Amino acid sequence: xxxxxxxxxxxxxxxxxxxxxxxxxxxxxxxxxxxxxxxxxxxxxxxxxxxxxxxxxxxxxxxxxxxxxxxxxxxxxxxxxxxxxxxxxxxxxxxxxxxxxxxxxxxxxxxxxxxxxxxxxxxxxxxxxxxxxxxxxxxxxxxxxxxxxxxxxxxxxxxxxxxxxxxxxxxxxxxxxxxxxxxxxxxxxxxxxxxxxxxxxxxxxxxxxxxxxxxxxxxxxxxxxxxxxxxxxxxxxxxxxxxxxxxxxxxxxxxxxxxxxxxxxxxxxxxxxxxxxxxxxxxxxxxxxxxxxxxxxxxxxxxxxxxxxxx
Amino acid sequence: xxxxxxxxxxxxxxxxxxxxxxxxxxxxxxxxxxxxxxxxxxxxxxxxxxxxxxxxxxxxxxxxxxxxxxxxxxxxxxxxxxxxxxxxxxxxxxxxxxxxxxxxxxxxxxxxxxxxxxxxxxxxxxxxxxxxxxxxxxxxxxxxxxxxxxxxxxxxxxxxxxxxxxxxxxxxxxxxxxxxxxxxxxxxxxxxxxxxxxxxxxxxxxxxxxxxxxxxxxxxxxxxxxxxxxxxxxxxxxxxxxxxxxxxxxxxxxxxxxxxxxxxxxxxxxxxxxxxxxxxxxxxxxxxxxxxxxxxxxxxxxxxxxxxxxxxxxxxxxxxxxxxxxxxxxxxxxxxx
Numbered sequence: 031x032x033x034x035x036x037x038x039x040x041x042x043x044x045x046x047x048x049x050x051x052x053x054x055x056x057x058x059x060x061x062x063x064x065x066x067x068x069x070x071x072x073x074x075x076x077x078x079x080x081x082x083x084x085x086x087x088x089x090x091x092x093x094x095x096x097x098x099x100x101x102x103x104x105x106x107x108x109x110x111x112x113x114x115x116x117x118x119x120x121x122x123x124x125x126x127x128x129x130x131x132x133x134x135x136x137x138x139x140x141x142x143x144x145x146x147x148x149x150x151x152x153x154x155x156x157x158x159x160x161x162x163x164x165x166x167x168x169x170x171x172x173x174x175x176x177x178x179x180x181x182x183x184x185x186x187x188x189x190x191x192x193x194x195x196x197x198x199x200x201x202x203x204x205x206x207x208x209x210x211x212x213x214x215x216x217x218x219x220x221x222x223x224x225x226x227x228x229x230x231x232x233x234x235x236x237x238x239x240x241x242x243x244x245x246x247x248x249x250x251x252x253x254x255x256x257x258x259x260x261x262x263x264x265x266x267x268x269x270x271x272x273x274x275x276x277x278x279x280x281x282x283x284x285x286x287x288x289x290x291x292x293x294x295x296x297x298x299x300x301x302x303x304x305x306x307x308x309x310x311x312x313x314x315x316x317x318x319x320x321x322x323x324x325x326x327x328x329x330x331x332x333x334x335x336x337x338x339x340x341x
Numbered sequence: 342x343x344x345x346x347x348x349x350x351x352x353x354x355x356x357x358x359x360x361x362x363x364x365x366x367x368x369x370x371x372x373x374x375x376x377x378x379x380x381x382x383x384x385x386x387x388x389x390x391x392x393x394x395x396x397x398x399x400x401x402x403x404x405x406x407x408x409x410x411x412x413x414x415x416x417x418x419x420x421x422x423x424x425x426x427x428x429x430x431x432x433x434x435x436x437x438x439x440x441x442x443x444x445x446x447x448x449x450x451x452x453x454x455x456x457x458x459x460x461x462x463x464x465x466x467x468x469x470x471x472x473x474x475x476x477x478x479x480x481x482x483x484x485x486x487x488x489x490x491x492x493x494x495x496x497x498x499x500x501x502x503x504x505x506x507x508x509x510x511x512x513x514x515x516x517x518x519x520x521x522x523x524x525x526x527x528x529x530x531x532x533x534x535x536x537x538x539x540x541x542x543x544x545x546x547x548x549x550x551x552x553x554x555x556x557x558x559x560x561x562x563x564x565x566x567x568x569x570x571x572x573x574x575x576x577x578x579x580x581x582x583x584x585x586x587x588x589x590x591x592x593x594x595x596x597x598x599x600x601x602x603x604x605x606x607x608x609x610x611x612x613x614x615x616x617x618x619x620x621x622x623x624x625x626x627x628x629x630x631x632x633x634x635x636x637x638x639x640x641x642x643x644x645x646x647x648x649x650x651x652x653x654x655x656x657x658x659x660x661x662x663x664x665x666x667x668x669x670x671x672x673x674x675x676x677x678x
Contacts, residue, residue: 170357175634293505316503317501317506320502
């Protein structure tokens with residue numbers, strides 16, 4: 031039954047291939063994958079909630095009110111309050127904004143770096159060796175320890191330069207971006223190598239098209255689908271990494287708490303009446319976001335994988 | 342094979358040297374002062390003396406080569422001496438990589454912390470593999486059955502939910518609510534009799550399960566994909582045509598072939614679980630090398646952080662090499678030029 035569905039998905043994708051639009055592939059992939067459909071719904075809901083939520087739910091997340099400390103769920107504070115009486119829902123919404131902003135920005139950076147390196151390595155034979163050695167070198171780096179070290183070392187400098195919130199934001203985005211581009215680079219290089227040998231590229235080359243033009247007009251549009259799969263994985267990875275850093279106390283400061291930081295702060299109050307939820311809500315938010323993004327990525331990968339598609 | 346191996350080693354060594362240089366340079370370039378944490382009352386001259394005693398006034402390349410010498414020559418020699426009891430050269434005046442915080446040699450600190458990490462991480466990896474392989478095989482064999490659907494969903498969850506959250510949820514359920522297990526790991530605990538052994542099992546249960554679940558989630562997906570790829574190959578049809586039973590086709594023919602990439606994956610995963618254990622050790626307060634790294638980072642203990650991160654890099658490079666070698670040995674079709 032499921033095979034049947036996959037076959038149908040394959041057929042409609044092949045139709046879509048005739049009018050090549052990567053967004054079409056995304057749509058078809060989501061339409062035929064139940065998990066991905068739910069995932070896309072959940073992800074859209076979370077994104078909308080953190081974007082619109084703070085406008086509608088206008089309690090200041092940093093407003094302390096010691097009269098209502100460590101409270102459970104109530105009408106006044108739907109997700110309860112923390113040990114300083116700050117509203118958890120407001121903190122969750124503003125924390126989600128930062129977490130998702132970091133996720134998107136870091137994903138874009140790593141995608142940009144990875145795609146650039148991958149395309150250049152694939153297209154220019156001379157640069158292939160050195161760039162791939164560089165990729166291998168980065169893959170051999172212990173990434174989490176390295177990220178922790180980078181943040182420890184440059185936190186104060188960047189904070190002084192850009193202010194506390196923006197400084198740490200730049201640092202984390204940069205850190206995640208430059209430590210997660212390698213898989214994208216490898217995939218993009220492989221796809222570029224395959225596309226480069228096709229006739230239309232040969233035709234373009236024989237007409238005297240420059241390398242840059244061929245890359246931007248002929249190669250990149252044709253490898254957009256694997257890049258989009260990388261993008262979903264990149265968001266998931268960036269959100270997890272940011273929350274891990276914050277959880278280890280080396281991410282966002284407590285005055286701009288992200289989900290990871292809220293979890294870190296809440297973890298100290300486990301066992302106190304009414305405070306257990308402080309761990310559950312942010313953790314659930316991180317998990318649901320990553321899970322939904324991973325489901326979307328799974329569906330996209332199935333959609334562009336010829337082995338699955340041709341079944 | 343030997344030729345290939347030597348070629349790979351030939352590439353691995355420069356990689357490690359470049360990584361050590363990157364780590365050293367990164368930590369060195371950073372605006373950071375080891376005397377920054379000392380009391381404000383210490384006069385400037387004394388500060389200078391402390392910096393000199395740490396060798397900080399030497400130029401960059403000298404410090405780098407000294408560190409290399411300590412790390413690659415002196416410390417291995419010390420280890421050999423300790424294991425064999427032999428004395429090689431002038432061992433007392435040999436310079437060692439020392440922690441700025443505790444003033445003790447970094448290698449000693451690492452050796453002190455290593456058993457806890459190896460126990461928790463190693464056990465969790467084994468448990469994870471043992472859970473993942475059967476689940477992956479059954480999921481693939483009964484593709485799209487309810488078992489496969491549930492298994493795929495659970496592995497997706499395990500793969501997506503960060504370990505610090507699973508860890509905290511387990512603490513909330515099993516130590517706060519049910520009080521079955523202790524929420525922190527007591528390293529001073531000594532196993533003497535059955536009762537203390539039982540306590541050891543109980544305190545290890547949660548960290549091991551958290552990591553095992555995470556590892557199993559990734560591995561079972563991989564195992565499933567690998568078996569699926571083999572299920573429709575010609576040799577399976579031949580075996581079936583010969584009249585072999587499904588069970589023996591699955592266990593003898595398919596399993597062997599689909600294990601090849603999985604074993605590579607297992608070897609490649611070993612270093613990442615060490616770095617992944619940093620988080621779990623933090624959640625359960627296991628004082629392993631992950632926690633050593635975090636405390637080192639928090640107190641800006643540069644030699645310790647340098648050595649530990651480099652050790653992680655060595656692990657990654659070694660296991661990458663090992664994975665390649667194992668693949669070549671297990672799969673006779675692979676012929677390295």
